[in-house]
Amino acid sequence: MLQRLLIYIIFLFFIASNANAQVIEVGLFTYKSMKKVMVIAETDSYIIYGDGIRLSELLQFEGMRIEYIEGKVAIRSLSNDYGSYKEVEFRAQTQTSTLTIKGIESKTNEREYNNHLKISVFAKSLQLINIVNIENYVGGVVEAETGKNRPYEFYKVQSIISRTYALANFNRHEGEGFQLCDAVHCQVYHGLSRYEKLIPKAVLSTEGIVLVNSDIELITAAFSSNCGGKTRNSEDVWSKKVSYLKSRPDTFCLDGKHAQWTKTISISEWKKYEEKAHFTPLQASNGKGSMIMDDSYSEFIFNKNDLVAIRRDFGFKSTRFVMEKKNDSIIFIGRGFGHGVGLCQEGAIKMGGKGYSYKEILESYYTDIHLIQLSSLNFFKSE
Numbered sequence: 001m002l003q004r005l006l007i008y009i010i011f012l013f014f015i016a017s018n019a020n021a022q023v024i025e026v027g028l029f030t031y032k033s034m035k036k037v038m039v040i041a042e043t044d045s046y047i048i049y050g051d052g053i054r055l056s057e058l059l060q061f062e063g064m065r066i067e068y069i070e071g072k073v074a075i076r077s078l079s080n081d082y083g084s085y086k087e088v089e090f091r092a093q094t095q096t097s098t099l100t101i102k103g104i105e106s107k108t109n110e111r112e113y114n115n116h117l118k119i120s121v122f123a124k125s126l127q128l129i130n131i132v133n134i135e136n137y138v139g140g141v142v143e144a145e146t147g148k149n150r151p152y153e154f155y156k157v158q159s160i161i162s163r164t165y166a167l168a169n170f171n172r173h174e175g176e177g178f179q180l181c182d183a184v185h186c187q188v189y190h191g192l193s194r195y196e197k198l199i200p201k202a203v204l205s206t207e208g209i210v211l212v213n214s215d216i217e218l219i220t221a222a223f224s225s226n227c228g229g230k231t232r233n234s235e236d237v238w239s240k241k242v243s244y245l246k247s248r249p250d251t252f253c254l255d256g257k258h259a260q261w262t263k264t265i266s267i268s269e270w271k272k273y274e275e276k277a278h279f280t281p282l283q284a285s286n287g288k289g290s291m292i293m294d295d296s297y298s299e300f301i302f303n304k305n306d307l308v309a310i311r312r313d314f315g316f317k318s319t320r321f322v323m324e325k326k327n328d329s330i331i332f333i334g335r336g337f338g339h340g341v342g343l344c345q346e347g348a349i350k351m352g353g354k355g356y357s358y359k360e361i362l363e364s365y366y367t368d369i370h371l372i373q374l375s376s377l378n379f380f381k382s383e
């Protein structure tokens with residue numbers, strides 16, 4: 001109780017002083033080979049540097065062509081060839097500057113980014129790194145991971161989760177020249193948020209807020225699409241027991257889009273799979289022993305690893321299912337979509353729509369967590 005009070009006081013104290021914005025280096029198009037791109041200044045001008053030396057100013061709506069040539073980054077405009085460098089930088093002149101990156105040849109959509117861009121060479125292609133204010137980055141992630149037309153409180157929830165994740169995983173790409181990639185491996189990020197007006201608002205209204213456990217450490221804010229009516233303990237899905245990732249019932253997601261699924265597989269196909277799979281035997285809930293097909297209905301219990309393999313091999317939405325025999329087929333009747341640990345997105349969307357606050361939503365999915373300002377977290381660390 002005392003600890004909570006202390007955190008709250010410090011929270012109030014620091015809430016107004018979160019001015020020093022954190023910057024993050026995000027590797028762009030990390031799973032593609034980019035050899036030629038266009039960079040266009042969108043909102044105002046950028047200063048261009050080649051190996052630290054000022055080359056030119058890129059005025060609003062002007063573009064530069066960047067190309068991988070013989071191990072270097074070559075840069076030229078319509079009228080000028082600026083030569084080749086180990087590293088080319090586009091430095092923003094204001095906090096709100098944006099630029100567009102457009103792949104030439106490789107068919108990538110053009111994407112718009114906030115703040116700075118650094119281009120170097122990696123594995124015979126261009127390595128593009130967006131040096132971006134974390135709040136701008138969070139907006140982009142929330143849009144890419146959740147889409148449009150969600151409740152405002154839900155966008156706040158996702159903003160806090162995404163910010164916490166980014167800060168807890170700063171070293172994920174250590175040695176590669178950037179901190180996080182822009183793909184599912186880290187968090188999907190396709191540039192700034194531009195289709196949903198509520199997202200930048202939600203990011204701003206939760207600026208700097210992150211989630212910590214009772215030891216004031218950033219949490220692994222796991223989430224999945226739909227938990228199927230009950231979230232799961234982290235140790236039941238992964239190997240590690242985590243104090244804040246505890247199973248709890250969830251009635252909010254029961255009529256969600258991914259609450260239920262079915263898939264039919266022929267008995268002969270399943271038998272073949274079963275022979276190859278060598279399941280670890282476990283007692284079935286009906287007491288008859290697993291792997292024996294009941295004539296009417298039976299619930300099978302599989303080993304955790306077997307379940308993960310079955311889900312992967314048949315493309316099921318979750319590992320939570322029962323099997324029902326019907327003629328010469330087995331019907332898999334499943335619940336939920338994803339691993340089911342931590343926050344359930346469809347449940348959280350429903351809660352947001354019903355008027356629950358982002359704090360209430362987060363506290364209902366993560367056990368014994370605190371919301372805290374990043375600056376006060378740094379304060380705790382330095383103590």
Ligand SMILES: [Zn+2]
Pocket residue numbers: 172173180181182183185186187
């Ligand atoms: Zn990554």
Ligand SMILES: [Zn+2]
Pocket residue numbers: 226227228229230231250252253254344346347
């Ligand atoms: Zn749920």
